[in-house]
Amino acid sequence: MNLNKLALGAMLALTALLPLPTRAADTITVTDITGRQVQVKAPVEKVILGEGRQTYFVAALDTDDPFRRVVGWRDDFEKADLDGYRDYLAKYPQIAKLPKFGGFKEGTFDVEQAVSLKPDVILLNIEAKTATDDAKLIEKLAKINIPVVFVDFREKPFENTDPSMRLIGKLFGKEARAEEFIAFRNQQINLVAERLAKANPAKPVVMMERAGGYSDDCCMSFGNENFGKFVEIAGGQNLAARIIPGTFGVVNPEQIIAANPDHVIVTGSNWELYVPGGAWVGVGSGADKAKAREKLKNLMKRPAFTGVKAVRDNQVHAIWHQFYNSPYQFVAIQAMAKWLHPELFKDLEPEQTMKTLYERFLPVPYRTGYWVSLKDKD
Incomplete structure (x- = not known):
């Protein structure tokens, strides 16, 4: 038997067991x-x-x-x-x-x-x-x-x-x-933007409240960026766009009452470690939707919202705050578009979009709960 061949075979077998070299930096x-x-x-x-x-x-x-x-x-x-x-x-x-x-x-x-x-x-x-x-x-x-x-x-x-x-x-x-x-994100945004451009519907006025209930102050909001921009892309008119010059700012209760918004959208998350037992709306992964809706309903009893059109019509919604600081904004835009233009987007399923995001790109299981609306029954 050829000892050289035996040695070569042994070396190849050993090499196969070694980890592949990592890409050099x-x-x-x-x-x-x-x-x-x-x-x-x-x-x-x-x-x-x-x-x-x-x-x-x-x-x-x-x-x-x-x-x-x-x-x-x-x-x-x-x-x-x-x-x-x-x-x-x-x-x-x-x-x-x-x-x-x-x-x-x-x-x-x-x-x-x-x-x-x-x-x-x-x-x-x-x-x-x-x-x-x-x-x-x-x-x-x-x-x-x-x-x-x-x-x-x-x-x-x-x-x-x-x-x-x-x-x-x-x-x-x-x-x-x-x-x-990036391709997936842009595709999902275009599903909304292209349909709105073609239909050109009237734009309802939307009051975005940032972290409603996190503190007693009313009301933090968004100017012409972040969730304020989400509103525009979703086919709405951001109430605070002309009030707040930058991305973040405050809208006075009197300004909300005077604008009489068609929709109110509050951002929320589970902030139990920040404000234990707070009035914030705990939407997010696996959230208790019934509890979130109850807290959202209570927020609308504040003077800034009492009697405004959105509250009278039950067009009040809460959405996961962290959409504002992640690359997942496209899901929020779809959810908002469906609230603002339900007939135009009756076939759009933002819940499925979020689930697909998890299945294609994220390593943990998807759990519903990222948004709620007072008009919902589930």
């Missing part, structure tokens, strides 16, 4: 949402999430194992979306042990802790830019070769969601997956 230059050019070794292997809710887009790209790159994150996911957090915790219990950070805006981000984790990149939302500039944190981190990249799904989501997903796809080596998500 190359230094690439990316342009983030602020226009900064940043050098990053990619595909990145260690990531710090500047916001825990960035899980929403990380999971859409690293669906097989969304936390395999995450070495630390901000402590907001559990607090801001308790139901969603529990969904991920049930499948990935290790996330309970991930190092947690405070926020850049609050000045509680621990730079020394970040350095100890040796991340390849820190992903920050664009709203943290002013705070990081003031503290010169980006320059400090750059000196120890930790790049910072900004993304945006909140301030200008219709301008920045697609490029943000492409940017993260490039960093993760998931460009094709990012394009698949």
Whole structure:
């Protein structure tokens, strides 16, 4: 027997048992949402999430194992979306042990802790830019070769969601997956936009209340961006568009009464860890719809809404607040379009769209509960 052939066979058998080599990281230059050019070794292997809710887009790209790159994150996911957090915790219990950070805006981000984790990149939302500039944190981190990249799904989501997903796809080596998500997102938005453009129906006036019941104040709302823009794309007229100059602001009760909106839409989530037992509407994954409707009904007893057309006609709705800070905005647009133009969109099924999003792009099971309406019976 040829000993050389035996040795070669043994070597081949051993090689087959060894793990395949991972793709070597190359230094690439990316342009983030602020226009900064940043050098990053990619595909990145260690990531710090500047916001825990960035899980929403990380999971859409690293669906097989969304936390395999995450070495630390901000402590907001559990607090801001308790139901969603529990969904991920049930499948990935290790996330309970991930190092947690405070926020850049609050000045509680621990730079020394970040350095100890040796991340390849820190992903920050664009709203943290002013705070990081003031503290010169980006320059400090750059000196120890930790790049910072900004993304945006909140301030200008219709301008920045697609490029943000492409940017993260490039960093993760998931460009094709990012394009698949972008194509799905745009297809679902176009189902609404194209039909509205053709039919050109009258636009009902909509009062968007941001986080209604979170505090006693009335009423936080949205200007011409974020949920305010969702209203426009869904075929409505945003009551606060001429009142609030930017993305976020406040509408006085007198202004709501005077505008007499046709619809009221309140954003909500499970904020039990922020405001225990609060008046907020706990819509989200697996929400108790009957309880959510009851809380929504109680919110309409405040002076700002008593007697307005939307309340008289039972055209009052609540929707998951976190649509405002994730790449899933298209589902909210479909739900809103169906509320505002039920006949035009009678064949549109936003519930199915949300379910398809989960089945195609997310690793946890879908549970209904992301929106409710006072006119619903279920």
